[in-house]
Amino acid sequence: MSLNINSKIASCGGKLLKCTHDSVATKTAMNVNVYVPKQFYTAAKTSQKIPTLYFLSGLTCTPDNASEKAFWQLQADIYGFAVVFPDTSPRGDNVPGDPENSWDFGKGAGFYVNATTGKYKENYNMYDYVHSELPQLLQKNKDIFEDKIDFLENVSIAGHSMGGFGALSGFLKNLNKYKSCSAFAPIVNPSVVPWGTKAFGGYLGETSKSKWDEYDPCTLLKNTENPDNKYKIMIHVGTADPFLEKQLKPQNIVAAAKGTTWENAIDLNIVDGFDHSYYFISSFVPAHAEFHAKHLGLI
Template identity: 55%
Template sequence: MSVKIDATITQFGGKLFKLTHDSITTKTPMNVNVFIPPTTKPKIPVLLYLSGLTCTPQNATDKSFFQYFAAKYGFALVFPDTSPRGANIPGEDTAWDFGTGAGFYVNATREPWKTNYNMYSYVHEELPKVLAGEFKELDFDNVGITGHSMGGMGALVGFFTLPGKYKSISAFSPICNPSVVPWGEKNFGGYLGDADKSQWEKYDPTCLVKKYKSDESSPLILIHQGLSDTFYERELKPQNFVDAAKDYKGGVDLKLVDGYDHSYFFISSFVEEHSKHHAKYLGLL
C-alpha cells in the first residue's frame, strides 16, 4: 500500500513525516504524522498517541512537545487522525462532537456509519501494518499507547481489548466511562445504536477493566486530570474508572492537578512525565 509523504521536517535531530495513505478500513484517504527520533538502533520502540475530539494529527505534533522527549528517550511517535474525512455521509459535518473529527475509536455497526467509521480497526490493525511497511526501523512488537480525552478513552480501550499488544499505557483527561456521559451516549448511540447497550461496554474503559485479566507484570496506568477542566465531572468520570480498577494488578496512578484545563497547555505540562513512563516500559531507561 503506497504512502505519500506530504512533508518532511527536521526536529530535535529527528524527522517528522506528514503522511497520507488510502485506507482499506475507512475507505477514505487518511492522514498520519510519524516522528522518528535520532538513533542508531536498528529497531525503534513506538508510542501511539490518540487525539481528542475535533483534532487532526497536527494538533499534537504542533502543541504537545512529545517530539522533544521522544528524541531524548529514543522512541518513535505515531499520530493518527481522529476519524475518516470526506466520506460524504449526510450529517457527518453537522456537529463538532459527532462525525468528522469524532470517530470515537469504535467500529461502527449502524448505517450509514459502518462503511467508513471503523477507527478501532484502523488504529490498532491497519495503520501499524501500513507504517511497518514504510518504516522498517519501527518496532511494532514494542509499542505503548496514550491519548487525550476521546483519545485517552481509545488508548485505554485498545490496551484492555488487545492484551499484550501495548507494553505501556497512559492517558490525559480520558473519557473513562463513556456509556454514562453525554459524549458517549451521543457517539455510541449514533455509531452502535441504542438497541443493545452491551455493545457500548466493548468500548468503555470502566466496564473493560473489571473483566481484564491482569497479573503482576501488568503496567501501571498513568492518568493526569486537570481540576479546572470544564468536562471533568460531566464527561470524563476518572473516579469511576479508578473504583472499577481495584483488582487491576498493575495499579492506576490518577493524578488530579489543580488549576489545569482540558487544553494542550495541560498536556504539554505533563508530557515529560508520560514520556518517562512509556520509556521505562519500552526498555529505554
Template identity: 60%
Template sequence: MKVIKELSACGGRLIKLSHDSASTKTNMNVNVYLPKQYYAQEYPRNKRIPTIVYLSGLTCTPDNASEKAFWQFQADKYGFAMVFPDTSPRGESVANDPEGSWDFGQGAGFYVNATQQPYAQHYQMYDYVHKELPQTLDAYFNKDGVAKLDFLDKVAITGHSMGGYGAICGYLKGYAGKRYKSCSAFAPIVNPSKVAWGQKAFKGYLGNERAQWQEYDPCALIKNVQRTGDDKILIHVGDADPFLEEHLKPELLLEAVKCTSWENHVQVKKVHGFDHSYYFVSTFVPEHAEFHAHNLGLI
C-alpha cells in the same frame, strides 16, 4: 503511502503522510515523528526504535498534538518514534453529525468500529488505528531490508480526552495478546456509556443495544482483563478542566477497578489549576514519556 510534507523538528523529522485506508475506505492522514536516533549512523542495526501512538481528542487532526504537545523533545531524549493518527475518516462522502456539532462525526470517530448506518461504511476507526495503520507503517518504513522502526511489538499507547479513552480501550482489548506494552492518558473519557459525549457517539456508531457499548467501555472491559506483572495505567487530569464533571469522570474508573487485579494499578493524578488544553497536555508529556520509556525498556 504518500509523503505530504517533511519537517525538521528538534533532532529528528516530522513526516506528514497520507494513504488510502481499506478500513475507512477513505484517504487518511497520519503524522510520524522519527527521533534523532533514527538518523544516527551508529544506531545499532539489530535494534528497532519503539513507537508511542498518540490518539487525539474531539475536533483534532494529526497536527494538533504534533504542533502543541512537544512529544518530539521526549522522543529524542529516550529514543522512541511517535505516531499521530487522525480522529476519524473525512471527506464529502463521509456521514457527519446531523446536528452539525463537533462532538460526533468527522473529527470525532471515537476509535470504534461503527455498526450503524450511515456510519458503518467509513467509521471503522478501531480496526484502522489498532490493526491497519501499524501494518501499513511497518510495510512503508521497514522495506528494502531496513527494519529500524517497531510499529508492531514494542509499542505504547496514549491519548487525550476522546483519544485517552481510545488508548485505554485499545490497551485493554488487546491486553491478553500484549498488543501494547504501556498505556497512559490525558483527561480521558473513562466511562463513555455513562456520559453525554460517549452516549451520543455510542448510540450513533453502535446503536441502542447497550450490550454492544460494553465492548468498548473501559469501565466494563477492565473488570474482565486480568492484569499481569507490574502493569499500570497512568492518567493525568486537571481539576480546572471544564469537561471533568460531565464527561471525563475519572473516579468511575477507580470505582470500576475496586477488588479487581487493577486496584492500585490505575493511577489518576488530579493536577491543580490545569484545564483541558494543550497547555495541560504538554506540561505532563515528560512524565508520560518517562513512564512509557521505562515500560518499553528504554530506561
C-alpha cells in the same frame, strides 16, 4: 498499500513526516503524522529497533494538533521512540458527519470504535484502523523507515480526552499488543456521559449496550485480567478542566478497578489548576514519556 509523504519537517533532532494513505478500514484517504526521532538518523542499525508510541487525539483534532502543541518530539529524542499521530476520523465529502453538524460526533470525532450502525459502519472503523491497519501499514513501508522502527511489537499508547478513551479501550482490549498505556483527561466511562452516549448510540446503536461494554474501559477493566499486576495505567486530569465533572469522571475508573486485578494499577493524578488544553497536555508529556520509556525498555 503505500504511504505518501506530503512533507518532511525538521523538528527537534528528528523529522516529522506528514503522510496520507488509502485505508481499507475507513474506505477513505487518511492523514497521519509520524515523528521519526533523532536516533533514527544518528544511531547505527542494530537489532534493537526504535519503539513506537501511538498518540490518539481528542474531539475536533487532526494529526497536527498534537504534533504542533504536545511537544512529544523533545521527549522522543531523549528516550529514542517514534511517535505516530493518527487522525480522529475518516473525512471527505462522501463520509457522513453529525446530522446536527456539531463537533462532538462524526468527522473529527470517530471515537476509535468500529461502527455497526446504518450509514456510519461503512467508514467509521477507527478501532481496526488504529490498532491494526495503520501499524501494519507503517511496518510494511520499509523503503521509508528502513526497518529501523518497530511499529508493531514494542509499542505503547497514549491519548487525550476522546483519544484517552481510545487509548484505554484499545489497551485493555489488546493487552498483548501494548507495553503501556497513559491518558490525559480521558473519557473513562463513555457509557454514562453525554459525549460517550452520543458516540456509542450513533456508532454502535442506542440499544446495543453489550456492544458499548466491549469498548467502555470501566467495563473492560472488570472483564480483563491484569496478569501478575504487570500493567500500570497513568492518568492526569486538571481541576480546572471544564469537562471534568460532566464528561470525564476520572474517579469512575478507580471505582471500577476496586476489587479487580487493576485495583493498584491506576495511577490517577488530579492536578491543581490545569484545564483541558494542550497547555495541560504538554506540561505532563514529560512524565508520560518517562513512564512509556520504562515500559518500552529504553531506561
